[in-house]
Amino acid sequence: MKSKSVITRFNNCYILRNSKIIKEDLWIRDGKIENPEQIFYEEQLEANVTVNCDNLLIAPGFIDIQINGACGVDFSYDSENVQNGINTVAKKLLEHGVTSFCPTLITSHPEKYRQILPKIKKTQGGKHGATVLGVHLEGPFISLEKKGAHLDEYIKTPEKGIETMRQVYGPLDDVVIVTLAPELPGAIEAIKDLTKEGIKVALGHSTAALAQGEEAIKNGANMITHLFNAMLPFHHRDPGLVGLLASTTDKQVYYGLISDGIHTHPAALRIACRANPEGLVLVSDAVAALGLADGRYRIGPQAVTVLDGRAYISGTDVLCGSTTALDQCVQTFKKCIDCTPEYALEAASLHPARALGIDGRKGKLDFGYDADFIIMEPKTLNVLSTWIAGEQVYSKPK
Structure with a gap:
């Protein structure tokens, strides 16, 4: 044949x-x-x-495991035109070398999840757009203190583990990543159950101490969402989730980095890379403004203002994602840490494939x-x- x-x-x-x-x-x-x-x-x-x-x-084609939208589309907002929105972004990403991605939904009202999630299916890519690997759910099981751009009235605690999550999200059939704060009541049980379902767990938007992060990793979590952002800053007596870069756990911890020249200082990029080079995963964390001019947009239930390419929750100085595509993040990253092109390219292809457990078919x-x-x-x-x-x-x- x-x-x-x-x-x-x-x-x-x-x-x-x-x-x-x-x-x-x-x-x-x-x-x-x-x-x-x-x-x-x-x-x-x-x-x-x-x-x-x-x-x-x-x-290898780039794999973006955290992207909120582009071209005016916000995956967490427009529940009426979900498929059109996915198709629009998937097509746009081809220009940036992204062959696979995880549409990301931020903290939202439970009804939004039930309206939007069933409409986002794992889909093979082609001329119509990049492959949809599955959904990344970022919240609402996060810390109020480190909510970032997430709306506090929708933030929840996973008291009954995955049972609480199903009550909020509905079916998890096409979900591949859940970001949560490991210090919350019920979080460890949720991590165990999500892992059994084949869903990857990322730690983020958290005030967790290092010991709490290590406990989460031992119970199945394997990622950190946008390292340095929306978590406790490094402290020498308790380095928090940042300390997982040099933890003694025998498991590889992967961590997302937004190298858009705004979210993470070049020195922080270098520190992370030198501490744990194999775990570094470049993500865009792009919002609806990607590919468009400064102006007014949305991220989930909140209004966004983009000024000089920086996205803020309207009326505040809170950053809420990036306006930079993954190919530009790769170029900025390479320049900032002066690494080889091989390493910069693998940080956006092989490393995310490993983080998702699909490196037997993608990323090489x-x-x-x-x-x-x-x-x-x-x-x-x-x-x-x-x-x-x-x-x-x-x-x-x-």
Whole structure:
């Protein structure tokens, strides 16, 4: 059967594989990355299509595990046009090299979850837009003291664990991440139950001490949401959730970082990277204003004002997400910490795939993996084209 499939060879290119950029061809068949030795020697076939890449760089597609919206769309607000909103953002993300993403809903009224969640389904990407991996629920089971841009009247405590969560959210069928504060009553039981359901738990919007964070990790949590933001600052006697970067737990802890040049100081980026390089996951945390001019927008139930590219809860100085796409975050991150392009690119592809437990099929250009990749300028890391399952789904206008 395979012999009848179209085989595409990308040559005259550099590819990111095993944390190294190497000069090597990339072979694609049936939406997967193929081993050329098998094609040549075992099947004795040749490529049907050859793409000359002119010494450009091919890297795995970006995976954005925290994004609230874009193009005027806020995933937590418009319950009447959910599918249109998802489609609009998914299409826009292709321009930024994002091949997979997790639409993120912030703290909302229970009725909003019941209206919106059933309409967001895990969806394979293509020319219509990036793959929807599943929903990231950020709140409402968070700390009032570290609510950030979340509305306090909707914040809740998971007193009965996952039972309370189901009462608020409804079915969790297409949920892949829940962000919660581990110090809340019932949170540890919720973490255990969510983990049993195959849902990843991220710690965030929290006043947790390090010991509480470690207890959460031991019981199944594996991520921290937007490190440094909406949590206790590092203190040498009790470093809080930030201390999980250097914790003695035997589990890899992944942590999101917003490297938009606003949310996290370059020195903080460097500290986190040096303390726990394998756990660093770049996220956009983008809001509805992504791709648009300064003005008035929304994030869930609250009004947002964007001034000079910074998004604030209207009438306050509280930041409420980013207006920067993930490809720009990668470029800013590389510049701020002066790392290799290999590391910056993997922080937005391999690392999020590992955090979600999908690194057996996404986040790499290894044989047998999904052929989700981007072709970039090697020096600037500007996205020139985006490919999902071996199909070109975006090309930068010339």
